[in-house]
Amino acid sequence: MLNRLQAPIIKDATEFDLKLKAYDKYVLDNGVEVYAVNAGTQEVLSLELVFSAGNWFEQQNNIAAATNYLIKNGTKSKTAFQLNEHFDYYGSHLSRGCYNETANIVLHCIDRHFATHLPVIAEMITDAIYPQHELDIYKQNMQQRLTVNLKKCDFVAGRLIDEYVFGKDHPYGVYSNKEDYDALQQEQLQDYYKKYYTEGKCIIFAAGLLPANFQQELNRTIGQLPLNQKEIPTILHPVTPAVEKKYRIANDPNGVQGAIRLAQPFPNRHHPDFQPVQVLNTLFGGFFGSRLMSNIREDKGYTYGIHSYILNHISTTAWMVSTEAGRDVSEATITEIYNEMKDLREELVDEEELQLVKNYLIGTILGDLDGPFHIIGRWKNLILNGLDEQYFYKSVNIIKNISAKELQELANKYLHPEKFYELVVV
Structure with missing residues (x-):
């Protein structure tokens, strides 16, 4: 009989053994x-x-x-x-x-x-x-x-x-x-x-x-149907990024908010840093409990929401920070984003916060494995990017085992203000 006076055992999501159903x-x-x-x-x-x-x-x-x-x-x-x-x-x-x-x-x-x-x-x-x-x-x-x-x-x-x-x-x-x-x-x-x-x-x-x-x-x-009978020629498109890094654009003279974007070029899924950076990005600005949210929304009150993410491109991609803030605090918002980058470069994340991020990411994957539509979506993402199921299991393993030191090393490699294009549209 169930003893309701005794709390159930709580397990971290990182203890779960995730399996991707085969197609x-x-x-x-x-x-x-x-x-x-x-x-x-x-x-x-x-x-x-x-x-x-x-x-x-x-x-x-x-x-x-x-x-x-x-x-x-x-x-x-x-x-x-x-x-x-x-x-x-x-x-x-x-x-x-x-x-x-x-x-x-x-x-x-x-x-x-x-x-x-x-x-x-x-x-x-x-x-x-x-x-x-x-x-x-x-x-x-x-x-x-x-x-x-x-x-x-x-x-x-x-x-x-x-x-x-x-x-x-x-x-x-x-x-x-x-x-x-x-x-x-x-x-x-x-x-x-x-x-x-x-x-x-x-x-x-x-x-x-x-x-x-x-x-x-x-x-x-x-x-x-006459599909797949002709070879689609390979087309190469070289990336030609802008030379200037900082932009301020006036778009709406009566607007009260500024749209802020910070972005830097980033390798695609085949690069060895792509999967571990997903953990760092989540800590930085990838979920509601992230550093950017805690500082810029909860503490400073500059915005309703701020997010960082890796764009879902196949050939090459970019690491993006996106938010809208009050017109008068847009520059201060950018300063705080850079401050959070600095903290991640200089200080090790504590184990409690790191475990929270790991549980969140594993929980997200669990949601993606709930039902056939989510499962085929996961497979589609792998197949179209030329990846297999080992990429999935490697990603899970990285989330479970990545250390605070490894995240700090990644932050020192990528999270520098001079690497980012900086744009404010008001």
Whole structure:
């Protein structure tokens, strides 16, 4: 019988033995690789088709994003309304997204409707027509959205800091202007679509309670498309960071807040420091109990929230600090950020704080392993970055065993004010 007078034993999260559930892999007739996690208790599934079709491959700004967005806005036999109504009728959801290296089409549905949706998705991949009136609406909407966003200091800061770190012509640093939308032409989208979708490179990630005929239905439809039949040429984009490190931009004369960004270039996941720096970043500004939060929000009251993070890029990346503070305390906020860097360089973190950070990180991973959708998301991140399950277990091991001395050495290697681009937009 449970003794309610006796408190249960409390274990640190670092004592847990984490396991990443394996995926099933198979290859369709056209060479498309499928990674699937068949698990869960609800009769739902997700299917994500990831194409090598991000803005990394475009020759003109906004072509990749427009092509991805309008892929759902009309085929040879269906209008945009009919496509949307098809998925809505079954209570399903089909989204699409465009990123730096990749673009995707994502289906969430009840498992028994899966086979009904596949022919429609296949039709979108081979028969999208990019109607001129849909393109005109897209251009108008995006220009209006841009006009509104450019009044926001936080939006402007996000654009500019990427340009400073990576260069204005790099896919990670380029940003949209009104003229870019005016320049979009129907033929350009159709050409990009044919090259990077219809005849492009595709990988599929699936999760949930998958039907017994899942592989057969996928092969019967997506497996017969002309995907993965042509080699996608390798495109190199050199990083050309700005020479100047400090910027102050006036954007809104009536604004009461300043958008602050500090960033430095940082290696990608294949660098040996990437995983241990994740621990240091969490301590510095990666969660609500971080040094930056405790000082700048809780103690000084300069901001509602401040965060540091490593950007989720594949080729190369950056270490970023981001916040909005009162206009009159923006400079003081930057001073305090540098003070926290100095403390991490000069003083060892105590064991209690280090254990808190470790427990937080392990707890975050535990959350990422809860349910098939989270698990396939973890696998997707590994696979697209050319990594395997050993990277996952190495990361867990580093979190559990990294020492205060190792964190101090990393802080002395990376956390120096002169390494950071510094931007305030007011």
